[in-house]
Amino acid sequence: xxxxxxxxxxxxxxxxxxxxxxxxxxxxxxxxxxxxxxxxxxxxxxxxxxxxxxxxxxxxxxxxxxxxxxxxxxxxxxxxxxxxxxxxxxxxxxxxxxxxxxxxxxxxxxxxxx
Amino acid sequence: xxxxxxxxxxxxxxxxxxxxxxxxxxxxxxxxxxxxxxxxxxxxxxxxxxxxxxxxxxxxxxxxxxxxxxxxxxxxxxxxxxxxxxxxxxxxxxxxxxxxxxxxxxxxxxxxxx
Numbered sequence: 001x002x003x004x005x006x007x008x009x010x011x012x013x014x015x016x017x018x019x020x021x022x023x024x025x026x027x028x029x030x031x032x033x034x035x036x037x038x039x040x041x042x043x044x045x046x047x048x049x050x051x052x053x054x055x056x057x058x059x060x061x062x063x064x065x066x067x068x069x070x071x072x073x074x075x076x077x078x079x080x081x082x083x084x085x086x087x088x089x090x091x092x093x094x095x096x097x098x099x100x101x102x103x104x105x106x107x108x109x110x111x112x113x114x
Numbered sequence: 115x116x117x118x119x120x121x122x123x124x125x126x127x128x129x130x131x132x133x134x135x136x137x138x139x140x141x142x143x144x145x146x147x148x149x150x151x152x153x154x155x156x157x158x159x160x161x162x163x164x165x166x167x168x169x170x171x172x173x174x175x176x177x178x179x180x181x182x183x184x185x186x187x188x189x190x191x192x193x194x195x196x197x198x199x200x201x202x203x204x205x206x207x208x209x210x211x212x213x214x215x216x217x218x219x220x221x222x223x224x225x226x227x228x
Contacts, residue, residue: 004197005195006174006196007195025172026172026197032201034223058146060139060153068117082117107149107172
């Protein structure tokens with residue numbers, strides 16, 4: 001069993017992401033060889049790339065508000081308690097156009113964090 | 115892309131669990147065929163079984179305080195922002211001995227929710 005407090009988890013580099021921090025809460029170094037749980041925070045004005053990849057995202061918003069953009073460019077408002085499932089290969093992006101950070105859990109299979 | 119609000123997600127049966135509710139935020143019915151994201155809530159006095167199984171748990175506490183019990187019976191206090199990784203086959207249990215509910219995200223591979 002591995003227990004960590006979010007405030008002690010180091011920040012990872014996120015090249016190509018504007019105003020975004022990522023923390024690996026649970027991953028391969030903890031012995032988790034199937035699934036990785038990350039904590040993402042987008043500052044006001046922050047955004048992830050509008051992109052696609054061969055693994056899914058399982059997201060739950062824990063704090064703040066923001067927007068997820070779907071494969072047709074449609075924008076969907078997000079608030080705490082919202083979960084988002086993005087299947088493999090679906091184009092998507094997250095953006096924070098609010099004045100406070102938006103934080104969310106983002107879970108991926110191990111191939112999404114290697 | 116599937117988006118849901120926690121307050122609209124139905125509660126699942128949790129036979130053998132005292133004072134515990136479970137909601138499947140993202141699972142097979144949403145098209146997620148690798149990973150399942152659940153939201154658990156333990157009322158004051160609530161507890162999960164002290165048990166083991168052949169799949170891991172990736173947990174993050176979102177609200178409240180409680181206790182996770184390790185394979186040697188050791189008790190570890192949990193608070194918001196704490197993450198817990200429980201490997202396959204490790205004996206564990208969660209308990210709420212506080213006066214408010216404890217809520218956490220609990221992620222499992224698909225075989226853990228079938």
